[in-house]
Amino acid sequence: MIKAQNLTKIFRTDEVETTALNAVSFEIRQGEFVAIMGPSGCGKSTLLNILGLLDNPSKGEYHFLGNDVSKSTERQRAGLRKQNIGFVFQNFNLIDELTVFENVELPLIYLGMASRDRKQRVDEVLAQMQISHRAKHFPLQLSGGQQQRVAVARAVIAKPALILADEPTGNLDSVHGEEVMNLLSNLNGQGITIIMVTHSQRDAEYSQRVIRLFDGQIINENIKKSASV
């Protein structure tokens, strides 16, 4: 599903050049749950952004679903993104002015889905995430755990092949964190590929493989036999 070859990302300012990723290569197969770990500033989020088609690498090749997307335009990337990728962020990133229902519905609107289908799909996913009773609430009226469940609902609403999660439990207490990890794990069980950036060893336990980064390079890949759900 994902094939990264010598992915390099260099950030330049007037005086400083920082290599965030340095010739990183790896592959991820359909249905895998992969955790990316490493200390702050090691390039985890940069890698996730490139994998999520939010950013282009400076050098190297990135094949997503068999296409080389490393030099795609923003419009092409947006097209691929909305069809195939769902995102979960540490700080939830919900639109405060939209209700829970409307936040979850948003990707379907951009996909151009018909109104009735949209409603049915959103209802289903909200039920799956056990947040239906909060459909008409605004994000700021929810607890952190509930907000992250909404964010996960939004990430899966378009039935993506891949979910990228950036520190999904970083802003949650342990109980809510576990809830969210269980959700992700369930989704993985349904065949969705999950790539998760995390600091938490405990969260990484849910994954089947851990990629460890340090100073922009992969220093270690641990492959586990099965997910410890």
Place this chain on the structure above:
Amino acid sequence: MKNNLILFQNYIKTTFRRMVKQPGYTLINMVGLTSGIMVFLLIFSYVAREYSYDNSWKDSEKIHRINVSLNFNGRMDPIALTSYNIAQSMKTAFPEVEASTMIFKTNVTNSETGVTVWYEDQMLELPSFTYADADFFKVFDYPFTEGNAETALAEPKSMVLSTELAKRLFDDTPALGKMLRINKTTYVVTGVIDKNHHLTHLEFDALVSLSTHSQKTLEEFRSDWFWLLGYTYVKFNDASAAEGFDAKLEQFNKDVIQPWIKEVNVDGSIDLSHEPVTHIHFNNSLQYDSSSNVNESTVKIFAVIAGFLLLIAAINYMNLATARSVRRAREIGIRKVAGAHRLQLIVQFLGESYLLTALSFALAWSFAELAMPYFNDLTGLSLSLSDLIFANISTFLILLLTFLLLGLLSGFYPAIVLSSFAPVKALRPGASSGKSSPLQLVNLRKILVVLQFVISTGMIIATFIVSSQLNFVMNHPKGIDSEQVMVVHFPRDSTLVANKNVIREQFLALPEVKQVSAGASLPGYLSGRLMFFVGDTNKPEVHTMNIYLVDHEFFDLFGIPVNNGRVFSRDYPNDDSTAFVVNQAAADYLGYDDPLAVEMDCGMGVKGKIVGVVKDFHYASLHSPIEPLVFILRENSVRFLAIKIQTTQMAATVEKVQQIWQEFDQKNYFHYTFLNDRYAKQYLHEQRMLTLFGYFSLIIVLISCLGLYGLSAFSTEQRTREIGIRKVLGGSPSSILTLLIKGFMVLVLIAGLISIPIVYYLMSEWLNEFAFRVPVSAFHFIAGFMVSAFIALATVLFQAFKALRNNPVDAIKYE
């Protein structure tokens, strides 16, 4: 398509919820946009009205007015009038003229006196009446509510009334066929027209057939090609005929008028020209033109102010929207991650600005309707917003275009900037923006703030200059004693004129009355003009000069000093036929070493020497220089009584004067005014302009400050952490205050400096309308800048103090 609609619904929903959630921001934007648009609408209705003068006539492009220029002794006088012969020639000598008409007023010098009319035994008053020939309605297509255009002015002693006048005179009964008596002539009402159908420079209340004049009078009219009686209009059979018409007029002049000039042995000439009727309203270069004419540059100034108002309001929107980009960045990131592409986001942000603009337009429209009566009071006009818009498709289109442009102007830049944010950066906690660097945004905001303050400081300075000039003209010494001079308008009534001396004596018997003068001319009123034959009687020079018809008391009452010789005196019984008194300007103009040796003949039965030269005084407004003026003694030409009063009980004295007057005259309305009021009336236009400038400056400053307030709020909010750290490290309140306000005040200072040359140039142009004017001085600029800077300072200080009061611990926890 359907999907776009759903997206649009989503945008509207988000926008509304955001507006409700952030009431302060919404309020600043709405108040700014709404007040800007409201004043724009008011000014627009005024400007649109000014540009629609004489445009609604059927075939208005074919209608032209004939003007003349009198040339004597190198002096050229362009005049909007023509002689009777010229008007008659238009009907016969030019095949391309389909129809022509002449109109003239009975009284051009004194528009305040009405004409007393009698209907049966009822005494009524017409504001004025105007003679028009039978073809008037062939040129000007007024709709008739009674009678018809073909016959209305065909017969002598016919009168056509406006619908308002007819209603006032006869209520709702038909006016047609009713008889009205003015002095000794009885007129029959032959038509009633809807005068309001056209907005025009033509000024009349009632039209009377020109053929009412006796044959003898008409013969007199015909005897003189120089006797400029009235306004002549032609309607060409084709609009293109106007192009070659100048050459034809010149040929006609050569063939017909010049031989006559030679015959009467006058050393001078008359030139004919024509101008489209649609140009008249903005033409101020002609003498004796319509009093409704205005200076186009004034209208343009107001149009520019209207544009500025919108620009300032749009700048506020742009500035606040981009300043708030930090807060919007996350939403943009989320939408992009959810699959939105850039164009969709541009549409979203433009949609937001259009939504707000539309709401503000709707609100502004309602407020403008409410404010319209007050605006009409200020301008002396009777404007109506809805009439204006729905009567004319082009004004409607201009407004629509304004709306579209305003929405685009406000929303375009924020849309481009905000939609460019890269989602990676936008979604990072505490993110600000993407491609456009914060520095670029800040710089653009600074430029826009400077632009706003160039405009608002400029408006304040301009208001100071207009105020100074008005103060100057109102208080400028007139050169005469015009205090407590009551002016009673004297009806055209031979019995009253015969009783003039008795009336005068009665007034003088009142202890408060110091002097009474009766004459046909008064300072502050339009003077007549005559042709004078000066010097050698065989080969005289011809000069046209203004004339005053006065009595013996005139010079004494107004305290006009004599520079040379004497004024009219009862010691010289032939003064009324052999003597002239001139002002210093006339003496200088004629250029003789000894003006008292100069012989003149004015063709009014007065032929003789200049017996005295009086000191110049301002007999017209300070718009024009003091023109040469010749005084002629004419005891029996009485149009005004000037009564010099010395009292602290003015109201009681006026009442006494009125009582005495009414003992002599019960047939006419009693009209009086005070000379100083009359003088002040000459500056009514400037007074209105000052009031409007004052209000507009206030609103422009208010809108600019709203923007500044919003910007300083955000800038302070963004610096909360910095302020906290500085406080913790021991920064003094004053050093922090300076830090917060310095940036804004530098912008205001730069704006002030930029506004100087612009305002200097524009206001010097405006002041050029006045022959007597104040210099544009440093005071105006310093005062204007101080006011602007003070208001700006107060605005940003308010925010700065708020930031200063915050607890530094909270500030450091921020982010």
